[in-house]
Amino acid sequence: MFWSRFTGAERRRLRTQEERGAAAVEFALVLPVLLLVVFGIISFGFLMAQKASLSNATRAGARYGTMNAYSASTRTCASVIDKVRATAPTVGIPDTANGRKAVGVTVTLTSGATNATVPGVGCAAAKNDATVTGAGASLLPCQNTLNGSPATPDTLTITTTYDSKFLVPIPGIGTTFALGGSSTFQCEYYK
Numbered sequence: 001m002f003w004s005r006f007t008g009a010e011r012r013r014l015r016t017q018e019e020r021g022a023a024a025v026e027f028a029l030v031l032p033v034l035l036l037v038v039f040g041i042i043s044f045g046f047l048m049a050q051k052a053s054l055s056n057a058t059r060a061g062a063r064y065g066t067m068n069a070y071s072a073s074t075r076t077c078a079s080v081i082d083k084v085r086a087t088a089p090t091v092g093i094p095d096t097a098n099g100r101k102a103v104g105v106t107v108t109l110t111s112g113a114t115n116a117t118v119p120g121v122g123c124a125a126a127k128n129d130a131t132v133t134g135a136g137a138s139l140l141p142c143q144n145t146l147n148g149s150p151a152t153p154d155t156l157t158i159t160t161t162y163d164s165k166f167l168v169p170i171p172g173i174g175t176t177f178a179l180g181g182s183s184t185f186q187c188e189y190y191k
Contacts, residue, residue: 065077104126
């Protein structure tokens with residue numbers, strides 16, 4: 001007959017210690033994947049907030065450029081870009097001069113009659129540049145040259161671009177992700 005030198009209580013204690021060691025090894029194997037998922041969710045949340053802010057900024061800029069544009073001499077193409085950049089800051093896009101400059105903005109006017117871009121009326125501001133370029137920077141993008149409302153009004157399109165930076169680099173994606181937004185509003189020509 002085989003006699004064990006361990007009692008029942010000692011055997012249970014040894015088995016519990018072995019299980020604790022196995023749990024520690026399993027946790028060490030799962031922890032990197034768990035952290036990657038958690039930081040991925042946080043980064044995705046920041047990206048969604050920035051995307052929503054850029055979309056909101058394009059809508060605000062397009063609305064600003066089209067509302068009462070026939071009578072407001074201050075609603076130039078350059079002021080539309082300033083409005084978009086002032087509205088864009090959110091989580092990850094700081095409300096500073098450099099943060100606002102990080103948002104690239106393009107303003108274009110499309111003719112309602114020809115459905116083609118009107119040359120010389122749009123303007124742009126590149127990412128990380130405060131200078132507004134384009135022949136139409138000082139022009140009113142939705143200025144009505146007609147008396148009354150045209151049959152097919154022109155449309156003002158605002159497009160934004162921004163390079164978002166991840167909190168933690170994601171393998172296979174890198175450290176930055178390009179975001180943008182676009183809004184198109186009809187020019188309001190009511191007199």
